[in-house]
Amino acid sequence: MNREDFKVLFGDKKPMAFGKMVKARSEYFDVVKDYCKDFENKDKMTVSEMIWLYMNEESPGKCMFGNYTNFNSYDKGYRDICITKGCGCYKEIQGKIMKDKLAELGKSSFSDIEIANKARIEKYGDNFASHPDVIEKRRKTNQERYGSNSPFGNKEVSAKALEKRKNAKKKA
Ligand SMILES: [Zn+2]
Numbered sequence: 301m302n303r304e305d306f307k308v309l310f311g312d313k314k315p316m317a318f319g320k321m322v323k324a325r326s327e328y329f330d331v332v333k334d335y336c337k338d339f340e341n342k343d344k345m346t347v348s349e350m351i352w353l354y355m356n357e358e359s360p361g362k363c364m365f366g367n368y369t370n371f372n373s374y375d376k377g378y379r380d381i382c383i384t385k386g387c388g389c390y391k392e393i394q395g396k397i398m399k400d401k402l403a404e405l406g407k408s409s410f411s412d413i414e415i416a417n418k419a420r421i422e423k424y425g426d427n428f429a430s431h432p433d434v435i436e437k438r439r440k441t442n443q444e445r446y447g448s449n450s451p452f453g454n455k456e457v458s459a460k461a462l463e464k465r466k467n468a469k470k471k472a
Contacts, residue, residue, distance in 0.1 A: 301331045303355055318374055319347035341368050348374045363389035394421065 309328060310318060322328045329347075335354040336342045342350070345360075349371040353360065361369040361378025367389070369382045381390045398418060402408065410418065 301328055306351070306355060318351055322351055323347050344368075346371060352377060363387060364392060365389050390422075394418075 306322075306328065309321060309325070313321065322332060332347075332350045332354045336345065336350045339345070339353075339360050341360055345353075352358070352371070352374050356377070358377075361371070363369050363380065363382040363384075365382075365387050367382040367384040367387050369378045369380065371377070372379050380393055398410075402410070
C-alpha cells in the first residue's frame, strides 16, 4: 500500500468518508497506523488526522510555543493555535493580526468598537463573527427585534441611537 493506492481508494469521495473507508480496510489502516506509531500524541488523533499525516508526510501540528494544535479537517490540516491552557500562541497570533490590520488601515490604535470586537474575538475565536451560523442568527435576531437586518435599519432605533450618542456627548 502506498499513497497512490490511497488516492485510488478515495476516488472522488468527500473527505468526510475517508476515515471510515480506511478504518474499514486493515491493509490501509495498518499503513497509516504504522506511519503514526512514533508520534507521542497518536492516541488522541482522529483517523482522518492520521490519514492526513500519512498522505502529507507530515508530523503533528504544533503552535509557536511547541504545544500540539488541533487538527482542523482533512482539507485544511492543522490550526495555527493550540488549546493548551496558559499558552500564549493565540494572543501572539491575534496580536500580529491586529498589528497588521492597523498597519493596513494606517492607524495607530483602534476605536472602542474595534477594541470590543477584539475582546469578543478573544472570547469566541477569530471566526466567530463571520461564522455563517452567527451571521444568520444575528440577522434573525435583528429581523425579529427591529424588523430589519441591522439595528439601524429601523428609524425608531436609529433615532434612539442618535439620542444616546447626543447624551453621551453632553456628558463628555
Ligand atoms: Zn499554543
